[in-house]
Amino acid sequence: MVMTTDVHVRDLRYFLAVAEELHFTRAAERLYVSQPALSKQVRALERQLGVELFRRDRHGVALTGAGAALLPYARRVLDTWAEGAAAVEAVRAAQRSTLAVGMSTSPGRGGLLPAIRSRFMAEHPAATVRLRQVSWEDPSAGLADGSADVAFVWLPLPDADRYAWTVVAEEPRLVALPDTHPLAARTEVAFADLADEPFLALPPGSGPLRDYWLALEERGGRPPRIGAEIASTEETYEALVGGLGICLVASGNAPLITLGGVVTRPVRGIGPSRYALAWRREDGQRPLVRGYAEACRSVAGA
Amino acid sequence: MVMTTDVHVRDLRYFLAVAEELHFTRAAERLYVSQPALSKQVRALERQLGVELFRRDRHGVALTGAGAALLPYARRVLDTWAEGAAAVEAVRAAQRSTLAVGMSTSPGRGGLLPAIRSRFMAEHPAATVRLRQVSWEDPSAGLADGSADVAFVWLPLPDADRYAWTVVAEEPRLVALPDTHPLAARTEVAFADLADEPFLALPPGSGPLRDYWLALEERGGRPPRIGAEIASTEETYEALVGGLGICLVASGNAPLITLGGVVTRPVRGIGPSRYALAWRREDGQRPLVRGYAEACRSVAGA
DNA sequence: CTTGGTGATAACCGATGGTTATGACGACCG
DNA sequence: CGGTCGTCATAACCATCGGTTATCACCAAG
Known part of the structure; x- marks a missing residue:
């Protein structure tokens, strides 16, 4: 038992062509398929619907009642699909x-x-x-x-x-500190002096990048202290002035957080950021x- | 290069199910197909349209812009086709x-x-x-x-x-004659007396039936004379009263042509009609x- | 009787659409 | 942490589909 009332839109296109030409051979060449293929598909559609769509006899091809009933719906389906495909194509073009x-x-x-x-x-x-x-x-x-x-x-x-x-840029990494921090008095600090400070860390899931900004490589295996996790510039700024920890920052980004209460200082003994x-x-x-x-x-x- | 923008309506149904569930496995069981089949078909549709319809990532399945653009058209196509199939089914039911x-x-x-x-x-x-x-x-x-x-x-x-x-009926064949015909005076005639008369014949293409009403079998190979061809009761009546020829007629049909000027008489030496x-x-x-x-x-x- | 043109049929073949089994991967949980 | 579960994707396989060319049956017209 065939439950599926689904059609291939192509079959409706074939049906429509035959309905308009009332001539299989001409319809077939209009559709750029062979006449047997067209015949077979139309018959398959008829079999699927359980109804004759065309009457073929000596005098030619004519629509049956069922065929006439189907015709307007076939047109609407084809039109609707053409619009839908165009809409998708428009999105595609836009996103391309x-x-x-x-x-x-x-x-x-x-x-x-x-x-x-x-x-x-x-x-x-x-x-x-x-x-x-x-x-x-x-x-x-x-x-x-x-x-x-x-x-x-x-x-x-x-x-x-x-x-x-x-x-784009290869820049030294600076350390960002609250201006109340003892090290803020120096013009430059050594990374060794920072190693035991609590650090602000990127969210877990940022993988190697988190480790990189914690300067894990330069710590020689000693795990950092995590003061807080940060997920935006604003959070970072607030964590800094709140004294939750300090962090490394690329020199190009320093202006973004050196607002009131936060200073940045060059760090010796640490690689640049890229x-x-x-x-x-x-x-x-x-x-x-x-x-x-x-x-x-x-x-x-x- | 793929020219055909044709879709199988089934694929739209699949697409719609996934768009509504935003979940391939659930959509698949709602559609009574396996999940891989659904995945494959949706991907095939995406490939055909040259666009991503869904975004699958860790957080689940979501419609893309193109998918959202397609959605209303997919619904309309499915609805239209459902109506069309119903219309055809109505015709089918009526004609059944x-x-x-x-x-x-x-x-x-x-x-x-x-x-x-x-x-x-x-x-x-x-x-x-x-x-x-x-x-x-x-x-x-x-x-x-x-x-x-x-x-x-x-x-x-x-x-x-x-x-x-x-x-339905097995009836003797009578001969129909204009009442001016010499044989009309008899109450019964032998077929041998009719054999040389001009006969009214059914149209060519009626095949053995034409031969049957010309009583070809009873003529022993001698070809009949054709007085005229007839294609309706009215033509037959007119041909009879016009003297173009005579013809055999089933007794059950005799009343149809025995109007003014035409008589029917039993014929000996000829089989009945069925x-x-x-x-x-x-x-x-x-x-x-x-x-x-x-x-x-x-x-x-x- | 042949000829030309119709649609149908046959034999064949690559693509399609389904199946089950399996994989990769993240989430959840002990 | 490590296992299990649930997700969607992939692989291998197979029947059906949708197309091809070649051919037929039929009819109208020379």
């Missing part, structure tokens, strides 16, 4: 010409973003750039879950083999992704 | 409960038709009987081209193996066909 740029905090760094944008738009005038703020939970800044096509990220990136990147624009490896050939990366390189290289 | 009775001329014979009809309707109160007058060109009275489900026919029937029948209700062999089990045949047998047998 839209580049989602992920970032955890604003890249800042003196108009970097507008500079890249204008250079990029010059090459891709039809494109749309959508900036997307991504939670610090995601060290890939939206690349992993597809919410971004390119993203400003800190190296090292987890799942590094899935991504490609170009380095900020990069990254994209999924499989997107490396997409014109917009390529174009944005090139614009980024040329701006950062200047 | 309708019996088309073909006949070349009215069977007459003293209320035969109403008697069968009332007996038939007693057994099948929901049925509809449609009488259908069929051209004399078709000796099967509509069975051959499907315009009748059962038909009153004269035996022998061409393509006899395609049909089954029950004899009038039957016939149907297509493959319809032998259809309840309405069976029922009408039974009603016919019981009326004719009484």
Whole structure:
């Protein structure tokens, strides 16, 4: 017993062509299929519906009552589907010409973003750039879950083999302290003096990146003290002035938190940070992704 | 390059189920298919449209922009198709409960038709009987081209193996003559006296039936003279009074043409005619066909 | 009787749509 | 932590589908 009343829209298209031509051979060539294929499909449709759609006799092909009943619905289904497909195609076209740029905090760094944008738009005038703020939970800044096509990220990136990147900036890491902190009096501090301080840490799940900003490598195996977890610039600032802990920060980001009550100082004995624009490896050939990366390189290289 | 934007309606149904459940496994069991089948079909739809319909990530399944764009159209297509299928089904139901009775001329014979009809309707109160007058060109009275489900026919029937029948009446064949004809004076004539007369013949294409009413068998190989061809009772009457020829007629049909100027006389040396209700062999089990045949047998047998 | 044009049928073949079994991965929980 | 569960994806397999070309049966018209 066949329960399925589902049709292939193609069969309705075939039916409609025959209904309009009342001639299988002509309908078949209009549809660019062979006449036997058309005959077979129409018969299959008739079998599926349990009803004759056409009367074929010596005098030609004619619609039966059932065929006439089906006709308007077939037209409506085809029209509706055409509209639906067009709607989907419109979305597709829009998203093919839209580049989602992920970032955890604003890249800042003196108009970097507008500079890249204008250079990029010059090459891709039809494109749309959508900036997307991504939670610090995601060290890939939206690349992993597809919410971004390119993203400003800190190296090292987890799942590094899935991504490609170009380095935007290599900057020393500073330490951010409340201005009431004893070390705030110095113009420069050694990392060894910081090692026992409570640190503000990125959320778990940010993987190697959390370890990196805790400077795990430079600690020689001694675990850091975690003063609090931070998931935004504002939280970081509040945690600093609240004395919950201190943290490392890239020099390019220092302006974002050195507001009242917070100071940054250079740190000796610690490697620099690398900020990069990254994209999924499989997107490396997409014109917009390529174009944005090139614009980024040329701006950062200047 | 895939040109075809055609979809299988089933795929839209699958898509809709997933969009409503936002859960592949639950949607799959609602659809009574396995989860992999559902996954594969949805992916295939996405591939066909060149767009992601759902975002699958750790937090579950969600519609993408394209998916949301498609959703209302998918619903409309499904609804429209449901209506169309229902419309076809209505026609199918109607025609399953309708019996088309073909006949070349009215069977007459003293209320035969109403008697069968009332007996038939007693057994099948929901049925509809449609009488259908069929051209004399078709000796099967509509069975051959499907315009009748059962038909009153004269035996022998061409393509006899395609049909089954029950004899309604076996009647002597009379000769119909203009009353001005020399033989009209007799009360009975021998066929030998008629053999050289011009005969009115059924249209070519009526096959063995034409030969039968020309009594070809009784002529022993001598070809008849054809005075005219007739395709209706009226034509026959006019041809008779116009003197174009004479013809044989079943006694049950004699009243139809013995109007002013035409007489009928018994003929010696010629077999009787057999009038039957016939149907297509493959319809032998259809309840309405069976029922009408039974009603016919019981009326004719009484 | 042949010829041309109709739709139907046959034989064949790659793609489709389903199945079960299994995998990868995150969430939950001991 | 490590196991188990539940999620969706993948693999291997198989019947049916949807197309092809070649051919037939039939009829109208030379």
